[in-house]
Amino acid sequence: MIELSTAAKDVILAFADDEHMIGSRHANWIGLGPFLEEDLAFCSIAQDELGHALALYDLIVPSSEIDRFALLRDPSQYRSCTLAELECATWDLALVRHWLYDTAEELRWKNLLQSTVPGLADLAAQALRDEAFHTSHAEMFMTRMHRDESARLKVEAALAVLLPAAGSVWSPTDTEAEAVAEGVIAASSETLSQQWVDTVTTDLERFGLAGNTGVTLGDRTIRSQGFESFHTSLGEVISLDTAAIW
Amino acid sequence: MTRSWTDLDDFQNFIDGGGIVEAVDDMPDDYRAEVFRFIEFHANSELMGGLTERDWIPRAPGVRLKQIFLAKTQDEIGHAHLLYQVAADMGFKDRTQMLEELFDGRSRFHNVFHYQAVTWADQIAIAYLVDAAAFASQRAVFAECTYGPYKRVLKRIISEEGFHMRHGEEMLLRLTEGTETQREMFQAALDRWWWPAVHLFGPDSDPNDPLLRWKIKSQPNEQLRHAYIQKYVPLLQSYGFRIPDDNLHYDDTFDGGKGAWLTSDIDWEPLKATMRQGGPDSRRRISNAAANYADTAWVREALQRTGAAA
Numbered sequence: 026m027i028e029l030s031t032a033a034k035d036v037i038l039a040f041a042d043d044e045h046m047i048g049s050r051h052a053n054w055i056g057l058g059p060f061l062e063e064d065l066a067f068c069s070i071a072q073d074e075l076g077h078a079l080a081l082y083d084l085i086v087p088s089s090e091i092d093r094f095a096l097l098r099d100p101s102q103y104r105s106c107t108l109a110e111l112e113c114a115t116w117d118l119a120l121v122r123h124w125l126y127d128t129a130e131e132l133r134w135k136n137l138l139q140s141t142v143p144g145l146a147d148l149a150a151q152a153l154r155d156e157a158f159h160t161s162h163a164e165m166f167m168t169r170m171h172r173d174e175s176a177r178l179k180v181e182a183a184l185a186v187l188l189p190a191a192g193s194v195w196s197p198t199d200t201e202a203e204a205v206a207e208g209v210i211a212a213s214s215e216t217l218s219q220q221w222v223d224t225v226t227t228d229l230e231r232f233g234l235a236g237n238t239g240v241t242l243g244d245r246t247i248r249s250q251g252f253e254s255f256h257t258s259l260g261e262v263i264s265l266d267t268a269a270i271w
Numbered sequence: 272m273t274r275s276w277t278d279l280d281d282f283q284n285f286i287d288g289g290g291i292v293e294a295v296d297d298m299p300d301d302y303r304a305e306v307f308r309f310i311e312f313h314a315n316s317e318l319m320g321g322l323t324e325r326d327w328i329p330r331a332p333g334v335r336l337k338q339i340f341l342a343k344t345q346d347e348i349g350h351a352h353l354l355y356q357v358a359a360d361m362g363f364k365d366r367t368q369m370l371e372e373l374f375d376g377r378s379r380f381h382n383v384f385h386y387q388a389v390t391w392a393d394q395i396a397i398a399y400l401v402d403a404a405a406f407a408s409q410r411a412v413f414a415e416c417t418y419g420p421y422k423r424v425l426k427r428i429i430s431e432e433g434f435h436m437r438h439g440e441e442m443l444l445r446l447t448e449g450t451e452t453q454r455e456m457f458q459a460a461l462d463r464w465w466w467p468a469v470h471l472f473g474p475d476s477d478p479n480d481p482l483l484r485w486k487i488k489s490q491p492n493e494q495l496r497h498a499y500i501q502k503y504v505p506l507l508q509s510y511g512f513r514i515p516d517d518n519l520h521y522d523d524t525f526d527g528g529k530g531a532w533l534t535s536d537i538d539w540e541p542l543k544a545t546m547r548q549g550g551p552d553s554r555r556r557i558s559n560a561a562a563n564y565a566d567t568a569w570v571r572e573a574l575q576r577t578g579a580a581a
Contacts, residue, residue, distance in 0.1 A: 045334060048334075049337065052329060052337060052341055055344050055348075056344065057325075057567070058567070059567035059568075059571055060570070061318075064345075065345055068345040072342060078334060079335060092332065092335070095333075095334050096333075115566065169574060169577055170573055172573075172577040173573035173577050175569060179569060258329055262331065262332035262391040265332075265456075266449075266453065269453050270449060271332035271391075
């Protein structure tokens, strides 16, 4: 494993934890999608996000330790954002979160295309190929839902719940200024968040959907409501015998 | 070109001569009904199997493992997707009708998916025992299957199920070579899943079973079940696990001295209970699936109203 600066590790950990949480939350929808084709599509997206998480963890954790690191840390040591951690137990919430998160995720990978961290730029290029499908899928759904009055009301209600939390994806790491200076990332979270707000605002207008897109940053050291039980379930099996190879 | 047959004897001669029936053919009503029923059962089983396996995916003890089990369950749901299409093309019911009847408890699916996966080791038992049993059954259907659309879809399904079976073997070996906790977990899971897996093949076939006559099935149930027991008893014992059958024994004299593992007389009542939706987890599985289907109806309805099929 290569030696990385603290700033680089912080950026990678925050992104890896986001991908792990969103992938795991999406995974909970397997078998429950509104129709079979959508079940298959959403499951593929979940697998992609988990794959991104694994590739990112692999840059900062020895391969043999990834599962224990991903599942057994104390909650205070995770650096995921609220948007990725939320449960989203209904399809309207899951869909809107998918759209908000993937719109941001695409910008975050683009921000790594010139990264000075060995291997990260290549990973970003590969992940962006996945993201083209994810964003297209989310947008297709948002476009179709807004055409139907009752679906539009549901999506707008979900937007009202999620938009206040959505800006959390842009919560910077403590060492972000160093990460920019070292070329780990090209631009700050604040710069990207403005691009994201522009994109989301334009899309909402295009969809004819109402929503306040102001960014409220969160704190990546504080876990969201519901994280504890989610974290317990993630580690339920591996913690039965932490010495075992599962 | 639509083909037709003068009577059932004419149709049987076609089948016995290696003929393959296509969806556009004017097939005998009884054949169409029996084959449809069989494929609908298979489709339902793939979907409910996916729902059985989904329970432990959120708690998978590794990120890579979660990906793998997601992919496997996605395969099962993909199989259901293909099979519902083949069944719908037979003209009895469309996919929505089949799903609504399934979630309404009016349709059947494999006995094993009426049971709950109690621990992670049950997930492995399903991958090892149930996938192997399903693979053996499906391969036997594929061997001579006379309904062309089903045979073509089965080719893909069997290829993926073969991969699932290997995955189940690998997962079991991890537990076998693992810690005492893991081995105890798997033994407990084996105690729960051995008999349901054996039941999956069904009671002895009726010699007049039309599915055998029309070569949808290539082997009677008892032959498939016997072969499964001969393979999995010694394998599981070699890994140090105990088969939950006090009367299990090897009979050297069986079949003129060829020898075979023989089980206790099989109690078929648990299988019959699942066919009445009265299995240990039938009520929860079906009602959860129905509730979710109802909760997501607004998406399907919105797509229909806006002109996109769902």
